[in-house]
Structures are given as structure tokens and as C-alpha cells.
Amino acid sequence: MSTLKKLMKKDLDITFEKNKLCSACQAGKQVANTHPIKTFISTSRPLELLHMDLFGPTTYTSIGGNNYGFVIVDDFSRYTWVYFLEDKTEVAHVFSKFAKRAQNEFNIQLSDNGRVFDNTNIEEYCDEVGIKHKFSAIYTPQQNGVVERKNRTLITLARSMLDEYSTSKKFWTEAINTACYASNQLYPHRLLDKTPCELLNGRKPNISYFWVFGCKCYIYKKRQHLGKFQRLVILVSYLSKAYRVFNNATGMVEETYDVEFDESNGSQGAHVDVVDIDEEPLVEAMKNMPIDDIKPKEDEEKV
Structure with a gap:
């Protein structure tokens, strides 16, 4: 080391070449190899x-x-x-x-x-x-x-x-x-x-029907004398032609198209309390969550 220090003071151009593997260096300094980001697409069609x-x-x-x-x-x-x-x-x-x-x-x-x-x-x-x-x-x-x-x-x-x-x-x-x-x-x-x-x-999606997850909403129940949009629920998911909403009154996840949304009071605002719900009927509803088709159909982009 003393010789190297003397040479460095004389501004000599010194290069070091790694000509063998140092086991001590590998044990103390080895890191995982890098994985560069791909800049090309390796497939030519969907589902390949x-x-x-x-x-x-x-x-x-x-x-x-x-x-x-x-x-x-x-x-x-x-x-x-x-x-x-x-x-x-x-x-x-x-x-x-x-x-x-x-x-x-x-x-x-x-x-x-x-x-x-x-x-x-x-x-x-x-x-x-x-x-x-x-x-x-x-x-x-x-x-x-x-x-x-x-x-x-x-x-x-x-x-x-x-x-x-x-x-x-x-x-x-x-x-x-x-x-x-x-x-x-x-x-x-x-x-x-x-x-x-x-x-x-092959077509641009329609996103006009998107609403904030968890926002409160009101669903319309046909053949019931409750007036329009009187049941308070929360939005929990989407279907191809409807919304999945949680009805706090029944403890059920329902699928409906007739719904009005209220996105006010977000960011930790007051919301429906779903802590003390009866979980048994809801469990069955969640277990039977529908699975989307592999490829969206022509009419599935509108709700």
C-alpha cells in the first residue's frame, strides 16, 4: 500500500485488472445481478x-x-x-x-x-x-x-x-x-x-360509468313502495353491464344498474359502518363473485 501511495503522488496513471476471482471479496461484497428493463415486446399477439x-x-x-x-x-x-x-x-x-x-x-x-x-x-x-x-x-x-x-x-x-x-x-x-x-x-x-x-x-374502452370505489349510493328497488333510490349502499365492484354494491340494510352484495352515486365526503369522510353486519349471507355472495370472460365481448364496455 505504501508503494501505491507513492505512485499516486506522482500522478501516475494506474489501472487494475481483475484476473482472478477473490473468494474474500465475493463473500463480503457480492450482490445480485441487475435485470435491465426490456425495451421491446417479445410477443406478437394476445395470449401468446x-x-x-x-x-x-x-x-x-x-x-x-x-x-x-x-x-x-x-x-x-x-x-x-x-x-x-x-x-x-x-x-x-x-x-x-x-x-x-x-x-x-x-x-x-x-x-x-x-x-x-x-x-x-x-x-x-x-x-x-x-x-x-x-x-x-x-x-x-x-x-x-x-x-x-x-x-x-x-x-x-x-x-x-x-x-x-x-x-x-x-x-x-x-x-x-x-x-x-x-x-x-x-x-x-x-x-x-x-x-x-x-x-x-381492438376497441377503445368506455370509461364514462366509473365511480369512486366505496362511495355511498342509492339503489332503486322495483315493485317496492319505497320511493326511488332510498336504500343507502356502497359501491364495491363492477360487472360488464351493472354495478356490484353492498347493501348495509340486508348485509348482501347486490348487482344492479339502477343506482345513483354520491362521491362527496371522501378522504376519510363519514361512511356506512359495515363492522357489525351479518356476514353469513354476504359470505355466499362473495364466494360466488362472477369471473369476467377471457376476452371482453362487443357490448361489455357499457353499463
Whole structure:
């Protein structure tokens, strides 16, 4: 070291070349390799490559009894589907249903190397229908970064939506479902500058029917002498042609088109108290949450 210091004082140009691996340096300084951001699209059409991941168990069990979220992202369009599970062993069954509904339009799908995907049921199904199933390297979630980032986005959006009107955290599945629905309609692809819905369906989505998650609203009950829009409820999700709202009076999630919304008093404003509701009928309603079609139909963009 003393010799090097003397040489440095004389302004000599000294370069060091690494000609061998230093075990001490590797033990103390080694870091994970970087994963550069992709600047190109590796697929040419929707459903050519799918990214899948499972998050959970969550801190709060949903009213429907779910603790996990199974997320599927299309590589080309970034269109996202999310399914809610009570147990991670349900993944194989849910995926087989998804694949059948997509009518075997897949060539490849990519998931992370979690043991939940490495099971005989999925492998047998993929072999049977000719689907190639690839794993990312263990402890390297960056290789499945598309869906990992989508998980973070959905959870962040859901957390914000629940906080806006102090909605009970038991509705986390509905919040994530709404976040997924909105991101498919609103967020443009970074490289293609089109929304996932437009890339998958070929048309620009209609977003005129969007309202703030958790806002209070009033539904119209036909054949009941209550007057119009007298039942106070909160918006919890969307369907293709209706809204999903929680009726605090009945403790049920209802699907309706006849509804008026009130978005005032947001950001921690006064709201419907759903802490002491009768959960039994609501559990069944949440368990039977509808699953969107793989590809949106022509008339599904209007409510």
C-alpha cells in the first residue's frame, strides 16, 4: 500500500485488472445481478405468453373467506385477470378453468418457481393440451417481473381505495377486483400506448360509468313502495353491464344498474359502518363473485 501511495503522488496513471476471482471479496461484497428493463415486446399477439403469480396469505381474510390472489397477466396487452382463493392448492383447478375458457389460445405461459405451480395436476394438464410451462429461476422474481409488478400495483391501488372512504378491509377482494378492472380500461401500455382492453379487444374502452370505489349510493328497488333510490349502499365492484354494491340494510352484495352515486365526503369522510353486519349471507355472495370472460365481448364496455 505504501508503494501505491507513492505512485499516486506522482500522478501516475494506474489501472487494475481483475484476473482472478477473490473468494474474500465475493463473500463480503457480492450482490445480485441487475435485470435491465426490456425495451421491446417479445410477443406478437394476445395470449401468446402469460405471466402468473400467487400472492398471500393476506393479513385480513375477506368476507368471502379468501386469503390468496392468483394473478394472470397477458404479456402482449398486459391485460390482467385476478382470481381469489381460500387455499393455494386451488391454483391448478382455477388455471385449468381459465385455460379452457381461453379455448387453448396459449403457446407458452410463464410463472415463478413457487412450489404452488410445481405440481402434477398443472403439469399433466399442460402436457395434455400442449401448453409449455416455464419457471423463472428460484429466488429471482425479477424474471417474472411483469406479474410481480402487477401484484404490487393492484395491492397499492386497493389499499388506497379502501382508505378513501374508510371501507372495511374485509372488502379487499372487491377492491383488488376493481383495481384490476380499472387498470385494464385505463392504463396504457408503456410501449404500445394503448390500454390493455384496446389491445385485447381492438376497441377503445368506455370509461364514462366509473365511480369512486366505496362511495355511498342509492339503489332503486322495483315493485317496492319505497320511493326511488332510498336504500343507502356502497359501491364495491363492477360487472360488464351493472354495478356490484353492498347493501348495509340486508348485509348482501347486490348487482344492479339502477343506482345513483354520491362521491362527496371522501378522504376519510363519514361512511356506512359495515363492522357489525351479518356476514353469513354476504359470505355466499362473495364466494360466488362472477369471473369476467377471457376476452371482453362487443357490448361489455357499457353499463
